[in-house]
Amino acid sequence: GGGGGVRARGKRIFVEEKRLWKRINRLTALTVAVAVAFMALGVLLQYILSDVTTASALEEMEFRVEEYGDAIRGVLRSNAQTLETLSPFVRAWEGMEAQDVAAELAQALEKSEFEGMAWFPLEGSSVIVSRDGDGYIGLSADNLAEDAQTSIERAQAGETMVSGIYDGSMVLPEGERGLLYAAPVRSDERIVGALVAVDDAHVLTRVVADFNQDGAGGFLHIIDAQGNFLVRSEDSLFDWPMENIFAVPVFTDAEKDDVRAVLARGESVSFSFAYAGGEYHAAFLPVGVYDWYEVCVRDAREFISPTRTAVRALQAFAGVALALLVFLLGYYYSLLRRSKRDAANQAYLDPVTGADNFAGFTCRLTERQKGDRDYCLAALNISQFKFINVIFGRQQADQLLCFVKGVLDERLHEGEFFCRDSGDIFYICMNETDRGTIRARLEGVMRAISSKAMGEESNFQVLAYCGVAVVREAEEGESPVSQVLFALERARSGGRRNSVCFYDAALRGDEELDYYIESHMQKALDEGEFKLYYQPKIDLATDRMASAEVLVRWLTSEGEMILPGKFIPIFEKNGFCEELDLYVFEAACRQMRAWMDAGLPPLRLSVNQTKPLFYRRDYVETLCAIAEKYAVPPSLFILEVLEGLAMANADALNAV
Numbered sequence: 200g201g202g203g204g205v206r207a208r209g210k211r212i213f214v215e216e217k218r219l220w221k222r223i224n225r226l227t228a229l230t231v232a233v234a235v236a237f238m239a240l241g242v243l244l245q246y247i248l249s250d251v252t253t254a255s256a257l258e259e260m261e262f263r264v265e266e267y268g269d270a271i272r273g274v275l276r277s278n279a280q281t282l283e284t285l286s287p288f289v290r291a292w293e294g295m296e297a298q299d300v301a302a303e304l305a306q307a308l309e310k311s312e313f314e315g316m317a318w319f320p321l322e323g324s325s326v327i328v329s330r331d332g333d334g335y336i337g338l339s340a341d342n343l344a345e346d347a348q349t350s351i352e353r354a355q356a357g358e359t360m361v362s363g364i365y366d367g368s369m370v371l372p373e374g375e376r377g378l379l380y381a382a383p384v385r386s387d388e389r390i391v392g393a394l395v396a397v398d399d400a401h402v403l404t405r406v407v408a409d410f411n412q413d414g415a416g417g418f419l420h421i422i423d424a425q426g427n428f429l430v431r432s433e434d435s436l437f438d439w440p441m442e443n444i445f446a447v448p449v450f451t452d453a454e455k456d457d458v459r460a461v462l463a464r465g466e467s468v469s470f471s472f473a474y475a476g477g478e479y480h481a482a483f484l485p486v487g488v489y490d491w492y493e494v495c496v497r498d499a500r501e502f503i504s505p506t507r508t509a510v511r512a513l514q515a516f517a518g519v520a521l522a523l524l525v526f527l528l529g530y531y532y533s534l535l536r537r538s539k540r541d542a543a544n545q546a547y548l549d550p551v552t553g554a555d556n557f558a559g560f561t562c563r564l565t566e567r568q569k570g571d572r573d574y575c576l577a578a579l580n581i582s583q584f585k586f587i588n589v590i591f592g593r594q595q596a597d598q599l600l601c602f603v604k605g606v607l608d609e610r611l612h613e614g615e616f617f618c619r620d621s622g623d624i625f626y627i628c629m630n631e632t633d634r635g636t637i638r639a640r641l642e643g644v645m646r647a648i649s650s651k652a653m654g655e656e657s658n659f660q661v662l663a664y665c666g667v668a669v670v671r672e673a674e675e676g677e678s679p680v681s682q683v684l685f686a687l688e689r690a691r692s693g694g695r696r697n698s699v700c701f702y703d704a705a706l707r708g709d710e711e712l713d714y715y716i717e718s719h720m721q722k723a724l725d726e727g728e729f730k731l732y733y734q735p736k737i738d739l740a741t742d743r744m745a746s747a748e749v750l751v752r753w754l755t756s757e758g759e760m761i762l763p764g765k766f767i768p769i770f771e772k773n774g775f776c777e778e779l780d781l782y783v784f785e786a787a788c789r790q791m792r793a794w795m796d797a798g799l800p801p802l803r804l805s806v807n808q809t810k811p812l813f814y815r816r817d818y819v820e821t822l823c824a825i826a827e828k829y830a831v832p833p834s835l836f837i838l839e840v841l842e843g844l845a846m847a848n849a850d851a852l853n854a855v
Contacts, residue, residue: 290386320392354381354393424490560618584623662696746803
C-alpha cells in the first residue's frame with residue numbers, strides 16, 4: 200500500500216512538472232513571439248520612418264537648393280545691374296588718357312565688390328585694373344578667355360552680358376575661375392565701348408552661407424550639363440579631385456546614364472547615396488543660366504540621425520518597450536506632420552513679406568469660387584519698382600513690400616485676402632462688386648502707400664496702379680486672373696499713376712482682338728489679307744499729284760477691316776512689323792510693275808519701314824533684290840522712317 204502511494208505521488212509530481220514545463224514553454228514561446236513581433240515592428244517602423252524621413256529630407260533639400268538658385272540668379276542680376284548703373288558715367292572717359300581712366304576705374308573698383316574692372320573702348324587703348332593694384336593698358340581682348348572675349352564683343356554691340364565661367368583671368372589668383380560682366384557704354388546714342396567687371400566664380404557658391412545659419416545647408420558646386428565642374432564649393436564633404444562629377448566613385452553605370460539623361464533634358468533630380476560608410480543626399484537643379492546646374496550634397500545624418508537612434512532603441516528594448524514604441528511612433532508622426540506643415544508654409548508663404556504667395560492665394564481663391572460670385576479680384580503693381588530696387592537697394596525695396604503688406608492687412612475686411620506674387624505685384628480678393636466702392640478702397644490703399652512707404656522724412660513718392668475684374672460681370676469659364684492682368688496692363692499703359700482700371704466688355708473686345716491679331720497675322724500675310732491703299736501727295740506749285748504714300752489695311756477673310764492703330768502696336772512688340780514692311784514693299788513693287796506694263800507713267804511711292812529692319816545686315820540687299828525681281832527702279836521708292844532713327848543714324852542713312 201505504501202509503495203503504491205509513493206508511486207501515485209511521484210506520478211502526480213511528474214504530471215504537474217510536465218504541465219509546468221508546458222506552461223513555461225508556452226510562456227517562453229509567447230515571449231519569443233511577442234519579442235519577434237516587437238522586433239518585426241521595429242524593423243517595419245525603421246523601414247517606414249527611413250523612407251518617409253528621406254523623402255521629407257529630399258523635399259526640404261530641394262526647397263533649399265531652389266533658394267540657392269534664386270540667390271545665384273540674384274547675384275548675377277544685381278552685379279549686371281550695378282555695371283549698367285555705372286556705364287552712363289563712363290562715357291565721360293572718352294578721349295581721356297589711359298592713366299586717368301585707370302585711376303577712375305580704381306576708384307570705382309574700391310567702391311564695388313568686384314575683383315577687377317576694365318574699360319574696352321571701340322577706339323583707343325583698353326585699361327584693366329585689379330583689386331591688388333595691378334593694371335594693364337592696351338591689352339587686347341584676344342588675350343582673354345574665349346567666354347570673356349565673346350561677352351566683351353557682345354557688350355560692344357549693345358548687350359549687357361554675363362559670361363560663362365572661364366579659366367585664365369588676369370585679375371584673380373592663379374588657378375581661380377572667373378566670371379565676367381560687360382555692359383555697353385553709350386555716348387550721344389552710339390556705343391563707344393564696354394565697361395567690364397570680373398569676379399571670382401566662387402561668389403556663386405558662397406550664397407549657401409546666407410541660407411546655412413543652422414549649419415545644415417550642405418555644400419554647393421556648379422557643373423555644366425555634361426557634368427564638368429565649373430565651380431567647386433570652397434568647403435566640401437569629400438576630397439574629390441576629378442574634373443567631372445560622373446567620375447566620382449558613388450554612381451553605378453545605370454545611375455550615371457539616368458542622371459545624364461535628366462541633365463540633357465534640363466530637369467532636376469534628387470537622390471540618396473552611400474559612400475565611405477555614410478549616407479548622403481544630393482540634388483541637381485538647373486540654375487537657369489547657360490547650361491549650369493547646382494549640385495548640393497548634404498550629410499543624411501543631419502536629417503535622420505534622431506530617427507535611427509530611436510529605432511535602435513526600439514529594437515534593443517523590443518520586449519519591454521511597447522508603450523515607448525507607441526509614444527515614439529506618435530512623436531515621429533507629429534514631427535512628420537510638423538515637417539509637412541513647415542514645407543507647406545514654404546510652399547504657400549512669401550519669404551519676404553510673410554503674406555501668402557500666389558500658390559497659397561490660388562488655393563484660397565479656389566475655395567472662394569465655390570461660393571457666390573459677389574467679389575472682385577484686383578492686382579496692385581508698384582510703379583518703377585526696379586528703379587527703387589537699384590537706387591535704394593534690395594533691403595529698402597523689401598521693406599517697401601512689407602509696408603504694402605501691412606497696409607493691406609489693415610484695410611482688408613474679414614473674409615478678404617491677398618498675396619504677393621513674384622516681383623512687386625499684389626493680388627487682392629475683395630468682397631465688393633460696386634465699382635465706386637472698389638475704386639475708393641483701392642485708391643485709399645494707394646494713397647496710404649504713397650504717403651509713408653519710404654519713411655516720414657523721404658520726399659520720394661511711391662506710386663502704383665491697379666487692374667480690377669468684377670467676377671460677377673465675367674462670363675462663365677473666363678479666368679479672373681487673366682482678366683485682372685489685362686486690366687493691369689491697360690492701367691500701366693494709360694500713363695496715370697495711382698489709377699484703377701476695370702476689366703469690362705470693351706477691354707474684353709480689345710483682348711479678343713489682340714488674340715485674333717497675334718493668332719492670325721501669319722495666315723493673313725500668307726493669304727494676302729493685308730491690302731495696300733495709295734494716298735496721293737499734291738505738289739502745291741503745280742496742283743498735280745507728285746507722289747503717293749503707301750498705306751496698309753488688314754481686310755480679314757470675313758470682310759472686316761482692322762486699322763493699323765490696332766495691329767501695328769502688337770506687331771512692333773512681337774517683331775512682325777519687319778515681315779509686314781517687306782511684304783508691303785514687295786506689293787508696292789508689284790503694283791508699280793503693273794502700272795508700268797499698262798503704260799502708265801511711273802509714280803514715286805513712299806513706304807514706311809520699321810526701325811529693326813535697319814539693323815539687318817542684308818537689308819539693302821533684300822530691298823534691291825525685290826526691286827530687281829519686278830524690274831522697277833529703286834529710285835521710285837521713298838523709305839520713310841521715324842525722325843529719331845534718322846537723326847541718330849544720319850551718316851549711315853546718307854551713305855545708303
